[in-house]
Amino acid sequence: MARLDRREHLIDxxxxxxxxxxxxxxxxxxILDKAxxxxxxxxxxxxSKDELILAALKKYDGIFRNNFMRQVEAxxxxxxxxxxxxxxxxxxxxxxxxxxxxxYINAIGEFSGPDTAxxxxxxxxxxxxxRFIEDLCRELPVAEPLTLAQELALLxxxxxxxxxxxxxxxxxxxxAKTAATALIAQARTxxxxxxxxxxxxxxx
Amino acid sequence: MARLDRREHLIDxxxxxxxxxxxxxxxxxxILDKAxxxxxxxxxxxxSKDELILAALKKYDGIFRNNFMRQVEAxxxxxxxxxxxxxxxxxxxxxxxxxxxxxYINAIGEFSGPDTAxxxxxxxxxxxxxRFIEDLCRELPVAEPLTLAQELALLxxxxxxxxxxxxxxxxxxxxAKTAATALIAQARTxxxxxxxxxxxxxxx
DNA sequence: AAGTAGGTGTACAGATCTGTTTCATCGTCA
DNA sequence: TGACGATGAAACAGATCTGTACACCTACTT
Numbered sequence: 493m494a495r496l497d498r499r500e501h502l503i504d505x506x507x508x509x510x511x512x513x514x515x516x517x518x519x520x521x522x523i524l525d526k527a528x529x530x531x532x533x534x535x536x537x538x539x540s541k542d543e544l545i546l547a548a549l550k551k552y553d554g555i556f557r558n559n560f561m562r563q564v565e566a567x568x569x570x571x572x573x574x575x576x577x578x579x580x581x582x583x584x585x586x587x588x589x590x591x592x593x594x595x596y597i598n599a600i601g602e603f604s605g606p607d608t609a610x611x612x613x614x615x616x617x618x619x620x621x622x623r624f625i626e627d628l629c630r631e632l633p634v635a636e637p638l639t640l641a642q643e644l645a646l647l648x649x650x651x652x653x654x655x656x657x658x659x660x661x662x663x664x665x666x667x668a669k670t671a672a673t674a675l676i677a678q679a680r681t682x683x684x685x686x687x688x689x690x691x692x693x694x695x696x
Numbered sequence: 697m698a699r700l701d702r703r704e705h706l707i708d709x710x711x712x713x714x715x716x717x718x719x720x721x722x723x724x725x726x727i728l729d730k731a732x733x734x735x736x737x738x739x740x741x742x743x744s745k746d747e748l749i750l751a752a753l754k755k756y757d758g759i760f761r762n763n764f765m766r767q768v769e770a771x772x773x774x775x776x777x778x779x780x781x782x783x784x785x786x787x788x789x790x791x792x793x794x795x796x797x798x799x800y801i802n803a804i805g806e807f808s809g810p811d812t813a814x815x816x817x818x819x820x821x822x823x824x825x826x827r828f829i830e831d832l833c834r835e836l837p838v839a840e841p842l843t844l845a846q847e848l849a850l851l852x853x854x855x856x857x858x859x860x861x862x863x864x865x866x867x868x869x870x871x872a873k874t875a876a877t878a879l880i881a882q883a884r885t886x887x888x889x890x891x892x893x894x895x896x897x898x899x900x
Numbered sequence: 901a902a903g904t905a906g907g908t909g910t911a912c913a914g915a916t917c918t919g920t921t922t923c924a925t926c927g928t929c930a
Numbered sequence: 931t932g933a934c935g936a937t938g939a940a941a942c943a944g945a946t947c948t949g950t951a952c953a954c955c956t957a958c959t960t
Contacts, residue, residue, distance in 0.1 A: 512808060514720065516721050517720050520917070520920085521918085529937085529938090530919095530938045531918095531919080531938090531940095532938065532939085533938080535939055536937080540918080541917095541919090563827050593816075596805075599800065601797060601806065601860075602802075603718070603807065604717065604796050604797075611863075616710060618858070618861050618862070630766055639874065643871055643872045643875035645854070646855055647847075647850055647851065647854055647875075648852030649858055650849070650850035650852070650853035651850055651853075653801050653804075654822070657800070657815070657819055659810065665921080667847055667850060668847075670847065671879055674847075674878065675875055675879065679878075690737050719922075723946075723947060723948085723950085724947075724948065725946090725948095733908090734910095735908095735949080735950090736907070737908080739948095741905085745947095864949095
């Protein structure tokens with residue numbers, strides 16, 4: 493195994509364990525055992541456990557982008573369908589047997605310091621997710637795409653934690669989708685600020 | 697201090713520390729120091745730290761009922777206004793300087809076992825909250841009060857975690873309230889299943 | 901006034917956790 | 931081939947954590 497491989501493998505292993513057991517409850521030795529890597533190697537790549545946690549949070553950002561967002565984009569070409577597809581993809585995510593909620597929400601629960609690097613990464617991720625939704629909303633003929641995006645983001649976050657508490661055995665994704673449909677429909681009925689609206693929008 | 701006082705004081709101290717620092721990161725000694733109680737006393741009232749955690753989660757249920765729900769009920773007599781007041785009270789909660797999110801959501805992030813007592817308490821609390829919202833929705837002339845309640849609950853949960861990540865410095869409560877207003881309005885436009893609807897409803 | 905339940909304080913045991921160190925080994929590139 | 935950086939295995943150090951043991955104190959009840 494090459495050098496970078498081990499580093500990435502360590503991060504991947506850490507992500508899965510942090511998701512499943514939390515950050516403080518996951519010991520270094522547990523990560524090393526599961527990764528099949530020696531402690532020397534870990535401390536060669538990371539100066540401390542906190543640095544590994546930070547690396548895990550940063551990498552998960554990219555993983556989420558490549559999985560969740562790509563899946564949404566693959567389900568439709570149209571912005572309206574993509575917005576709703578968000579909740580279908582989320583539903584698939586929740587019903588996986590190894591669903592343990594959002595890595596970032598869990599991290600904030602354990603590291604609540606006011607201005608830590610961990611919090612910053614979590615906020616950046618949240619902004620990224622909201623921006624993804626906002627970009628889709630901007631393609632719809634709605635007066636306030638940012639507001640709509642923030643509302644949909646709240647629904648998604650709420651669906652995530654609700655599914656987490658009930659171990660994905662409820663229908664929070666479906667409920668969120670129903671609510672999202674209503675919110676989008678309502679936003680479309682509001683008057684637009686300008687005449688030249690709907691840039692390349694595709695409404696069903 | 698009497699016997700029960702110490703027990704309750706221990707639980708209260710534990711709640712505030714669990715909220716602020718998390719469960720695993722909060723040591724027994726930290727709780728004892730802050731509470732000004734000896735270790736012997738703690739283990740006289742609780743057999744283990746886990747039992748103290750469980751007691752804290754169970755007590756927080758009652759605290760939340762007496763604070764959050766009573767505040768909502770105090771803001772209006774009408775079900776519609778009360779539903780919206782939920783998000784005003786939530787906004788006040790988020791902007792407190794010692795806001796650290798929801799004790800239960802944080803607990804599930806650290807104790808993700810499939811059928812633990814901790815998870816059960818969290819699910820019961822979630823059901824209680826949803827039931828509170830549902831009872832208000834049932835007083836409105838809407839076709840599916842349960843669905844509406846679940847949608848509003850998702851908004852609330854989403855607002856909580858969003859405020860937690862950004863340390864209450866955003867407007868997630870206001871966004872949730874806007875979305876809630878739209879969802880309630882939309883639910884009211886749907887046809888009712890029966891003629892004799894609206895049992896004791898009071899619509900503005 | 902005395903007994904007793906509950907409490908304090910401290911020391912301790914045993915486990916676990918992070919991080920370091922030592923020494924041997926492996927792989928790769930010059 | 932030889933050198934060097936990366937890795938493994940394991941012991942170790944120091945800190946921290948949960949939970950227990952022991953001796954003594956306090957406050958309330960009878």
